[in-house]
Amino acid sequence: MVQKTAFRITAALIIVATIGACGPGRTFGSPATARPDVYTDANVRSNIETNPNNTIWSIFNRRSNETNVLVNKYLWSASLEVLNFLPVQSVDPFTGVIVTGYGTPPGGGRSYRATVLIDDPALDARSLNVALQTRGGAAVSRATSRAVEDAILSRARELRIRDNKL
Template identity: 80%
Template sequence: MVRNTLCRIGIAVMLLGMLSACGTLRNLGSEATARPDTYTNANNPSNIETDPNNTIWSIFNRKSAERSVSVNKYLWSASLEVLNFLPVQSVDPFTGVIVTGYGTPPGGGRSYRATVLIDDPALDARSLNVALQTRGGRAVNRATARAVEDAILSRARELRIADNRL
């Protein structure tokens, strides 16, 4: 009796597996409509409900239930350029986070590390958050952090102007 039930369950699982292989997952997270000045997550689960080419089995292929964050490419590039004296520990263009290790700025005597968060596709000061820390673990004064943010914003605007000239 138990053996017969296990056999039936095994056959049902095998049939479901074969049936799920028949579905297609074309254009899942297609970024054809993405703005050219943003990076976006290609595995955006919010596209599953709106894509007519998905099957019922598409719900099992979601990477995450979270929404993707668009990152302004000019702010991203400018952050990496301005903070190029710091060794990069990790970057994630899909969430907009850059984490650096400790480094000394040119002509400076103190060692710093930075964490940058770009959480909006707009080229705006509200899109950029920079946290600086000294080697002793203390946060830097607000004027220094503001100067770094201003340098990143200025460089991002320069990159955008240069990009529009092409």
């Protein structure tokens, strides 16, 4: 048991030393076209080379203001409540995205899926973007999308009014 643990620690130290050796001026991997929105070896190299205070460990401390989108909590909760008949596939409260799977609304016969983007902390119609799609892949009519957006906004306002009474 002790030998197994010692082997794992030694292997981890070797990996850390190998990664640490890839400092400024050293190349690794194949050259890739640098795109600021894609995290690649070339981006890490250029980031390290342009800022001499950075090290290979700086990639673990990446903090970007671009991913800090404030999301309105009332719109977020209202979106989940209004679209509760759809199975949630993924949610990301940091970027304000809710992606659902296909589901049939109560009393309806057609399956829909939705993608919701809340991109502003204001309780405002401009903060909410809803994209609906049918199972066949066709976009839903603008009137249907508008009705869903209106239902979410109405519920968000109700939630805000309820919180202010407390």
